[in-house]
Amino acid sequence: MNQMTQCHLTVLFAAFSCLVGVLDASVGDADPIYKACVGQCEKTGCVGDKCFQHCKFSPDGKPIDGPWYLQEPLYLRWKHWDCHSNCQYHCMLVREEEREKLGDRPVKYHGKWPFRRVYGIQEPVSVALSALNLAMQFHGWLSFFILVYYKLPLRPNKKTYYKYTGLWHIYGILSMNSWFWSAVFHSRDVDLTEKLDYSSAVALLGFSLFLAILRAFNVRDEVARVTVAAPLIAFVTTHILYLNFYQLDYGLNLKVCVAMGTAQLFLWAVWAGVTRHPSRRKLWVVVVGGGLAILLEIYDFPPYQGFVGAHALRHATTIPFTYLWWSFIRDDGEFRTSALIKKAK
Secondary structure, X not given: OHHHHHHHHHHHHHHHHHHOOOOOOOOOOOOHHHHXXXXXXXXXXXXXXXXOHHHOEOOOOOEOOOOHHHOOOHHHHOOOOOHHHHHHHHHHHHHHHHHHHOOOOOOOEOOEOOOOOEOOEOOHHHHHHHHHHHHHHHHHHHHHHHHHHHHOOEOOOOOEOOXXXXXXXXXXXXXXXXXXXXXXXXXXXXXXXXXXXXXXXXXXHHHHHHHHHHHHOOOOOHHHHHHHHHHHHHHHHHHHHHHHHOOOOHHHHHHHHHHHHHHHHHHHHHHHHHOOOOOXXXXXXXXXXXXHHHHHXXXXXXXXXXXXXXXXXXXXXXHHHXXXXXXXXXXXXXXXXXXXXXXXX
C-alpha cells in the first residue's frame, strides 16, 4: 500500500520532468529586435551599459583575457555563463522591458520563460523548492528507516518482516537523486545538467513501475522479482543510454515516460479499488492532489516578477504530498509487519 502512494508521486514528478523539453526556437528568440541585440552584444561585449569580459576577442578570435571559465569566481565557473549566454540573457531582459512598456505579455526564449537570475542561478525559486523536496524525501526515507529497524519487531536474523524494505530504500535514494539533479538543472540549464536531470527522472519512473507491479500483485518471491526487474532494467538502461549518447529525443522521451507512468497509474488505480488498507485515505489524497498538480504543467504561464512560474508552483505542491506519501509508506510497513507477526503466531 505504501508502494502505491510513493509510486504515484513518482509518476507526478518523474513524468513531468520528462515532459519538460527545451525547444530550439520560440517566439522570443525569433524576434528580429532580440536577434539584433544578441548579434551586436557579441561584437561589442555590451548590452546598454552592461558589458562582459568574455566578449573581448583578439583579431584571430581568441579571448583577450583568457578562457571565460578563468574570468569567473569558482562557484560560478560550472554554470558556463560565457559571452553568448550572457548576451542572450541580458538582451532578453531588455527586450522584455520594452514589451512590458508596450503592454505585451512575456514570451519564451529558447523554449523557456524569461526568468531572472539571482547570483548566477537561473531559476532560484525552482532550485529552492527542489532542495525542499529533497529534504522532504530525506526526512521521509529516514523516518521509514528508523521505523522498520528500531520501532518494529525484527526477525531472529535481524531482518525486517516488511518484504519491501530494501526496495523502498532504493526508491528513497533515487528520489533524492532526482530532486538533487532537478535543483542543479534549474540552477543552470546546460547539456550536461539537462541529461542528468532527464536520466534521473527516467530511472526513478522505471523503478516506480517495478514497485507498482510488485506491490499490486504482492510479488515476494525473489525469482519472480528478478523476472519482472530484468526487462524493465534493460529497457530503462537502453533508453537512458540513447538519450545521453545518441540523441536527446524529447518526443521519444515523452512517449516512454507517459507509457511507464500510465502503466503504473493503471495498476495502482485497480489495486486501490480492491484493497482495504487502513490508510488508503492518505493514498487517495496524494492521488487526487497530485492529479490536480498536473494542471500546473498543462496551464503554463509566465513567471510572476520573473521568478515564480507554473513549474515552481508544482514543485511547491509536491512538498506536502511527499510528507503524506512517506506517512502512508510507514503505515504500510506497520500494517504488513503486524499482519505477518499475527500469521506467524
